Amino acid sequence: MFEQEKWEIVWNHRQSFIDGTISTVIMALAGLxxxxxxxxxxxxxxTSQSKPPRIIxxxxxxxxxxxxxxxxxxxxxxxxxxxxxxxxTALICGIVALGIYHxxxxxxxxxxxxxxxxxxxxxxxxxxxxxxxxxxxxxVLPQTIKVILPPMVNQVVNLIKNTSxxxxxxxxxxxxxxxxxxxxxxxxASAAGQGYIIGGVIFFVICFPLSTLAxxxxxRLKNRDVSSNKKEGAK
Amino acid sequence: MSEIQGSLNMITNGDVLLYLIKGxxxxxxxxxxxxxxxxxxGTILALARNYCTSRKxxxxxxxxTAxxxxxxxxxxxxxxxxxxxxxxxxxxxxxFSKALGLSRTEIALLIKGIIALILFTSSVxxxxxxxxxxxxxxxxxxxxxxxxxxxxxxxxxxVLPQAFRNIVPTLLSQVIxxxxxTSYIANIAIAELLGRTFQVIQISPxxxxxxxxxxxxxxxxxxxxxxxxxxxxFTISCIVxxxxxxxxxxxxxx
Numbered sequence: 494m495f496e497q498e499k500w501e502i503v504w505n506h507r508q509s510f511i512d513g514t515i516s517t518v519i520m521a522l523a524g525l526x527x528x529x530x531x532x533x534x535x536x537x538x539x540t541s542q543s544k545p546p547r548i549i550x551x552x553x554x555x556x557x558x559x560x561x562x563x564x565x566x567x568x569x570x571x572x573x574x575x576x577x578x579x580x581x582t583a584l585i586c587g588i589v590a591l592g593i594y595h596x597x598x599x600x601x602x603x604x605x606x607x608x609x610x611x612x613x614x615x616x617x618x619x620x621x622x623x624x625x626x627x628x629x630x631x632x633v634l635p636q637t638i639k640v641i642l643p644p645m646v647n648q649v650v651n652l653i654k655n656t657s658x659x660x661x662x663x664x665x666x667x668x669x670x671x672x673x674x675x676x677x678x679x680x681x682a683s684a685a686g687q688g689y690i691i692g693g694v695i696f697f698v699i700c701f702p703l704s705t706l707a708x709x710x711x712x713r714l715k716n717r718d719v720s721s722n723k724k725e726g727a728k
Numbered sequence: 729m730s731e732i733q734g735s736l737n738m739i740t741n742g743d744v745l746l747y748l749i750k751g752x753x754x755x756x757x758x759x760x761x762x763x764x765x766x767x768x769x770g771t772i773l774a775l776a777r778n779y780c781t782s783r784k785x786x787x788x789x790x791x792x793t794a795x796x797x798x799x800x801x802x803x804x805x806x807x808x809x810x811x812x813x814x815x816x817x818x819x820x821x822x823x824f825s826k827a828l829g830l831s832r833t834e835i836a837l838l839i840k841g842i843i844a845l846i847l848f849t850s851s852v853x854x855x856x857x858x859x860x861x862x863x864x865x866x867x868x869x870x871x872x873x874x875x876x877x878x879x880x881x882x883x884x885x886x887v888l889p890q891a892f893r894n895i896v897p898t899l900l901s902q903v904i905x906x907x908x909x910t911s912y913i914a915n916i917a918i919a920e921l922l923g924r925t926f927q928v929i930q931i932s933p934x935x936x937x938x939x940x941x942x943x944x945x946x947x948x949x950x951x952x953x954x955x956x957x958x959x960x961x962f963t964i965s966c967i968v969x970x971x972x973x974x975x976x977x978x979x980x981x982x
Contacts, residue, residue, distance in 0.1 A: 556958065559965060561907075563914065567922070568946060572946045654801075654802070661915055689806065696802045696806065
């Protein structure tokens, strides 16, 4: 494990790890952007007054959450590729698949956040002459951020870990696929263990601060709620 | 139109359908194995992380914390690949491999994948169990001690039963996640549903009667796999939702 020559092989191939990290980060950021847009749209739809948007949002969430990401990615990649569309690379497909998959989870997070705001808040806003959209964006959504953030950060961690979803469909673009290519590659296979360690360490360095932050945040929120409840009880 | 007909012929072809349904069986069995083993390892990890606080045992707390954080913050795929290189290759008897309908090398690969899945799942379940343990009020311990219970009896008779009852819905949600996670094993072995679906897509011209693959093949096969996954996971998620519904308590008249 500590042989110098093996670590030298890793060092000589550092470019493939750097490239893998960059494409994983790109996939994660772009996927997150799509997921946030979808999540907010469908989250708002699921709390709407009328039934059709609620049903559409429910179908989207149930359908996506109950099937594996790899299947969705595979379906997306092959159906578009066989339809003869050019330029739909594995990277783009991965971004879209990640966005759609995590959009469903984020929409549930948003929904939980909105329902956590007491109804009196929006009633008060209406009585002050706010329109429905103004009430949502000026009164309700800002109050949900506190509740939403910890689970949202957890979703980001999962999204980063899921960037490997394109491996089966044949796009070795992300960090894990690159690490694996290094580990089984000619001339580098002897340093497979070292390669995996590096790949794992990179993921850990990215994900650990995020997940620690999320759980700290959550605990603080819980404690604050408990203490404020106690105060109210004392009154 | 005839392309779709050709693709549909694949499903009406009994062999293909049976092959995929067996894949679904593997998916479910693998997920159940992973959750059961994960529950055992996860409970041990959670107990170690929560209660090994004395000076002699604190090393176990550190080990458990390190294990949980390392596995929680690295992808499952990485561990499957590591398993492919480093985990022991189990050689099963020829009868066993015949009974499962897989070759012996495939079973060896599959077992490596399952071990990786168990290791990964146990770190997630450890955090779930810890959440359950933390939800038990301290008074329960104190009450048990005052009644003369020792630490282990308090844990096994008073605290763990309550903790497990609290986390049943979360554990069931984890089963859904694990069923989906089994699809990552498709990267190294062809046994579970996604791996088999992928394989059939690649050789679809054999069954459709066309010379090349069509989009409709992808739609039909992925759609079928999707329905199978959905049927299982949606059932579980309906159960979870029913359990989480707040129970209506009858008002107690004084």
